[in-house]
Amino acid sequence: MKKPKKKDNKATYVAVGVGILIVSVVIFYYYSADQARNRGEYFGNSLKSIQDDLKQTQTEFYSKKKMLEEESITKEEFLEYTDTHIQNIQDVLKRYNDLVPPQSFAPSLKLFVLSTQKQLESDQLLIEWIRTNDTSNKVRSDLLLQESFENEIAALDSFNKAKNRSN
Known part of the structure; x- marks a missing residue:
């Protein structure tokens, strides 16, 4: 009778070990998924903050440009402000560069960066047009602005698709 008890004990230990392993794997899976969700949420909040600051900067820039058009400020005052902008x-x-996107969000981040770079180039050309009155700068600025908007729309679409996949 003692031999069956040893087999029962071994089987019990194996079953307990397998049970502990399964519970550990499940806990690790949910912990990893939770951590990924937290990283994604942090990334999304950080990106939103950057985009909000960019929007505020652009709103201020176009407000100054409007003031110039309305002659509320001089050309020199506007050009002084543009260095800050x-x-x-x-x-x-x-x-x-400080953002660490989850892998599924990396393409949208690249598009947001590209959009902002084109926005910067567009603004620089617009400023140059105001400084020199060279219409070719204005035309190029408008084209880059359109490309910037297209990149931003693509970035938002890519971001939302990645977000929906992760939910």
Whole structure:
């Protein structure tokens, strides 16, 4: 009778070991999924903050441009402000480098960066047009602005698709 008890004990230990392993794997899976969700949420919030700051910077820039058109400020005042504006956009671009996107969001981040780079180039050409009155700068600025919007729309679409896949 003792031999069957040893087999029963071994079987019990194996069953307990397998049970512990299964529970451990399940806990690890849910923990990993939770951590991925937290990283994704943090990335999304950080990206939103950058995009909000970019929008605020652009709103201020176009407000100053409107003031110039309405002659509320002089051309010189506007051009003085543009140095700050360009620096602000460059600072926004640097902030993208600090983001660590989940793999599924990496393509949308690249598109957001590209959109911002084109926005910066467009603004620089617009400023040059105001400075020199060279219409070719204005035309190129408008084209880059359109490309920037297209990249931003593609980035938002890519971001939303990645977000829906992760939910």
